[in-house]
Amino acid sequence: MTRLTALLFSIIAPSLMGVAVIVALTTGNDTLSPIILAAAIGFVAGLPVSWLVARQLA
Numbered sequence: 001m002t003r004l005t006a007l008l009f010s011i012i013a014p015s016l017m018g019v020a021v022i023v024a025l026t027t028g029n030d031t032l033s034p035i036i037l038a039a040a041i042g043f044v045a046g047l048p049v050s051w052l053v054a055r056q057l058a
Contacts, residue, residue: 005054012053013046020045 020042024034 001054001058004058005050008053009046009050012050013043016046016049017042 017039020038021035024038029035029038
């Protein structure tokens with residue numbers, strides 16, 4: 001299941017990062033710090049989401 005989680009993470013994490021950055025830009029946070037923070041939050045959120053999806057698939 002670890003391999004499946006890693007494979008899903010490579011798809012899910014960039015998606016969540018992109019959504020978080022778009023939310024940051026939409027709310028008017030257009031400097032570097034909020035954008036990097038949003039991308040980091042999306043990256044960290046990708047870990048449990050990938051694990052949950054892999055558990056549902058396996």
